[in-house]
Every structure is written in structure tokens, then in C-alpha cells.
Amino acid sequence: MTTTLTPTPAARRARREPALLILEDGTVVRGSAYGARGARLGEVVFTTGMTGYQETLTDPSYAGQIVVQTAPHIGNTGANAQDMESRRVWVRGYAVRDASRIASNHRAEQTLDDLLISSDIVGISDIDTRMLTRRLRETGSLRGGIFSGDALSVPEQELLTRVREQPTMTGASFVEEVTIAQPVLLEPEGEAIATVAAVDLGIKGASPRSMLARGLRVHLLPATTSLEDLLATRPDAVFFSNGPGDPAAATAQIELLRGVLDAGLPFFGICFGNQLLGRALGFETYKLKFGHRGINQPVQNRETGEVAITAHNHGFAVDLPLEGEHVAPYDGGRYGRVVVSHVGLNDDVVEGLRCLDRPAFSVQYHPEAAGGPHDASPLFDHLAELAVAHRDASAAKES
Secondary structure (H helix, E strand, O other): OOOEEOOOHHHHHHOOOEEEEEEOOOOEEEEEEEEEOOEEEEEEEEEOOOOOHHHHHOOHHHEOEEEEEOOOEEOOOOEOHHHOOOOOOOEOEEEOOEEOOOOOOOOOOEOHHHHHHHOOOEEEEOOOHHHHHHHHHHHOOEEEEEEEHHHHHOOHHHHHHHHHHOOOOOOOEOHHHHOOOOOEEEOOOOOOOEEEEEEEOOOOOHHHHHHHOOOEEEEEEEOOOOHHHHHHOOOOEEEEOOOOEOHHHOHHHHHHHHHHHHOOOOEEEEOHHHHHHHHHOOOEEEEEEEEEEEEEEEEEEOOOOOEEEEEEEEEEEEEOOOOOOEEOOHHHOOOOEEEEEEEEOOOOOEEEEEEOOOOEEEEOOEOOOOOOOOOOOHHHHHHHHHHHHHHHHHHHHHO
16 A cells, blocks of 8 residues: 655645655655755654653664654754763654744754754654554554655655665664663762662663662663673662663673572663563563553552553563463573563553562663653662662671
């Protein structure tokens, strides 16, 4: 099926240069060039966040993806260095309905268009993002491409072929692309209460800030860190961050996590880290039809009944029955019992795990929430409690 959509007269008048967004199902969306010019291929996904577009763009979990904003008006507050959630923009491409022509905010240092151009991000504007979102909800996330400038000199059928020939997200690994190259030591203000080894799988800046604010010393480590090097930091707890790609492809990080569990260290994982905990325990993961991406997802703590509004960015989930205790299947039950601690109320997706026989827990969402709600921020308090308890227990053994 091929669907061709044309912009409204108002959008046509406002257009500067043409651009195309082509989906693997043959859909061709015509709009205006936005950001850099060229060709970009990736998995097309949508995010429902009404605010925080710069945080979205700089979230490493979007590596390899073309992001469609469901909020219609984007870029009105411009961009600034303070709101960067990581060292660069990570989205592969960017699709919006109404790109603001000006930046009107006292914090703005440049326009969003300028940020996209300087980051070499190819985008498209003046398109019907509501139609596009409905298409993705019906079919699931699709491979796609944005084309502008000289890339439009190629026939559309050839562009569609390029879209269909690109790899799928299943089996894709981006961890080594997004992680830091060298370890970084971050110290809190005042005396540190404990030490956390944080493995950067695509971490956002709000995560280490959340730990530092609680008095934790943070060793930020590359995803390629060995267990020996991780243990050399003498951590009181280990943190695995969010990140992009298929968790099944992160075999080295899964083995690293098993080493952490074997060492008896407290563990906290978010998003990608939650999926890796599931796989380290021996459970499977699967690709969601269109994923959870936004800052308004209701999640229930199954142990307390409390419901939190949470920020999400994931396309994979842990495959585990919601009810009852489960013996982790890896190596004949080596890691003991596990329960599903949190569940997504929109579709019953597993949103958290808790080990009953190991000091390990994880959630599928982003408790640091930049941008987004702060309902789940107390999870970092629990990490601090576990780290301090481990520090005290280790000190008692040494004495």
C-alpha cells in the first residue's frame, strides 16, 4: 500500500525547501526541510511528551531512531547548553508538525533549527504528525528515512528501497556508540556516604545528578568495563543506566551484570538496565509493537498499590508473568526468586523487577525524568540506602 499526503495550503506557503519522510510500508509524507539537509535512515517512533524536546533529542536511548513529536508546536523556547541530557544530540532524524520560526525564552542560546544543523540531524516539518502516529500505532514502529537537499535527486522508488534494506532494530546494538570512552569520577558536595559504580549504557545526565544529590560518589564507567575494573572502584552498589538497542545483543553487559550479582553487590537498573537484569536472571525480552515513549505513563507498584506517573523511552520489555514468585531460570536458579514489582497500567507491560534473594531491583522507566514527572525519584533514595548498608556491612567484616 502506498499513501501520499500533501501539506495544507498554509504549510505549503511556509515551506522553504522540500523534504520527504518515507516509511517501509510505502507511505510517503511530503513536508519542509528542517535542520540539516541530506538523508537519514532509522526506526520511526513517536514520543508523546508535551515538553522537554531538547531532553528528548539528547537522550542516548534514541540512537538509531527517527523521532516523531506528537506535540504539534516544537522549538518555541529554543535550545541551551543546560538542558542537554548528554554530550550530543542522538536521534537519527526528527519529524515535527509546526517548527517554531523563532526562539522566545530568556534561557535560549540558539534556535532548535540551529542545534539540529550543528548536530547534523536531518529533520522534516509541516507534516501531519497525528496521521503518522496513528499509522505507527496500527502497524507498529517502522523503518523509515528522511530525505532533503541533494538526497531528493534520487527517484522515490529508489529511496523506498534504501529504507527497506536497512537493518531492523531487533538485534541492533548501539551501546558502544553511546557510552563514554574513559571512566569519570564524580564527587558529591561534602563527604560521600557511599560509592556507586554506574555503567554508562547511554546514561542521561540526570541519573548521576540524582545520585550526587544524595551524597553518593559516582564512578561513571564505560559499557565495555570489565568486572575486574568495576570491582576495583570498591563500589557499595552498582547502577546500570538506560540505553538504546536490543538487550539480547548486549551479551558482554549481561555477563558483567551476572558478575555483579555473584559478588553480592546491591544493584539498581533503569530502562535498558531493567531489561539486562531480566536477561541476566535468565528471562527473555521481546520487542513492543510501538514502544513507550513519553512523560505521562502510569505505573503501579504492585507491592504498595501506589500509582506513579513516569517517563518512558523503550521499545523492548522483559517477558515474565505478572503474578507470583518466579525462580530465575539462569544456571538452575542460581539467583533465587524474582517478582514483578511494577506494572504499566496502559498495557500490563512489566515495569520493574525485584530479586528476593539478592539485593537487586530495577524499573523499566526513568525515575530521573528529565524532562518529566518526579513521582519515581525516591527510587534513588532506596539505592542510597542499599549502598550505605553494604558499606556498613563491609566495614564490620573488615574490623
